[in-house]
Amino acid sequence: MMRGNLRKMSVQADTSGKVSYELKLDESLIPLDDALGQKVSLKFSGEIQCIHCGRASKKSFNQGYCYPCFKKLAACDTCIMSPEKCHFHKGTCREPEWAERFCMQSHYVYLANTTALKVGITRGDQLPTRWLDQGATQGRAMFVVANRRMSGLVETLFKNEVADKTNWRNMLKGSDAKLDLAYEQERLIGSLWEGLDALQNEFGLQAVQELDDTNLTHEFSYPVLEYPSKVTSINAEKTPHVEGTLMGIKGQYWILDTGVINIRKYTGYEAEFTLQER
Structure with missing residues (x-):
């Protein structure tokens, strides 16, 4: 006890x-x-x-x-759930020093199988933990991007084609059919290349980098x-x-x-x- x-x-x-x-x-x-x-x-x-x-x-x-911390901490700001709304570059971040450590670092944009295909983002040091916390049976990183805001902008493109939420009830029923995430990555990038090119043209080629052929799909039991x-x-x-x-x-x-x-x-x-x- x-x-x-x-x-x-x-x-x-x-x-x-x-x-x-x-x-x-x-x-x-x-x-x-x-x-x-x-x-x-x-x-x-x-x-x-x-x-x-x-x-x-x-x-x-x-x-x-607690409520006071919820209102003042950057970790509780709306941009944590919607990173495309990050306002660090506007000089209005609640805690700029915190953001430098947690938001202004490389992030991954990934695909995962949580009983259905989903897109998500996480900091560069949070894989595979992020997949495991979501109950994903498969996970595959697609892009490494410059910062949290950029990950949100890329994720927003993909949300037009694939869900960004896990159906937790289905996840807990264990109905996981294996997916070909490499194929899904290629298919989605083929559909969204214009938007990805636009982001690279605006923010630079290094801001959004697709991972190379050595990238692996990870599987979990x-x-x-x-x-x-x-x-x-x-x-x-x-x-x-x-x-x-x-x-x-x-x-x-x-x-x-x-x-x-x-x-x-x-x-x-x-x-x-x-x-x-x-």
Whole structure:
């Protein structure tokens, strides 16, 4: 039994693509591989602590922040969700020094298979973590771009042809047909080359670079014993004692025999984790 404030689960994949998770309570990491098939529980105390400033909060904003931090931090600005709206170049960024570290660095524009083809973006140091957090069974980086705003501009082009959101219910049912992401990349670039050329003409050839033929499609397998036929979401605000047999983990979700819960949604919430011994 351990108690602490929840954080996003730590996730990694080995060289074969096998995914493993650790539950994070404050700074403690609890391996979850051996918890599969066992009864687990999370008891939420009702206390919430801001993941930035540490103050107590009655409500969590943007997955873990108190309201004052939500309003002032660059990490909570609308351009994080819509990077094409980045306004750093206008001199109006909430935290220019933060943006220099996290936004004004190379990003990837990628394709992923999360039961359907999707396009996405992430910082250069966040692959494959970004794919794993989304529950992708396949991922392929297409472009490396100069900064976060540029990644958003490229992604916006692709959103005319392919979704940029994951259908999380389908993802948790495990209905993943393998896709040929190399083919999809070639097909989409063939349809969107005029827009890509326009961006390179405006911002320079180095701002948007397609990855070469050595680029690989990565494949992942998740620790799931059984997928649910019907996905029932558990709301920890209404059901503060969450328990059941852990049937699998995918994305940032626990798949229990009693329903599914998005662990990341409750970042900053105090909880007590219990694993029933075999």
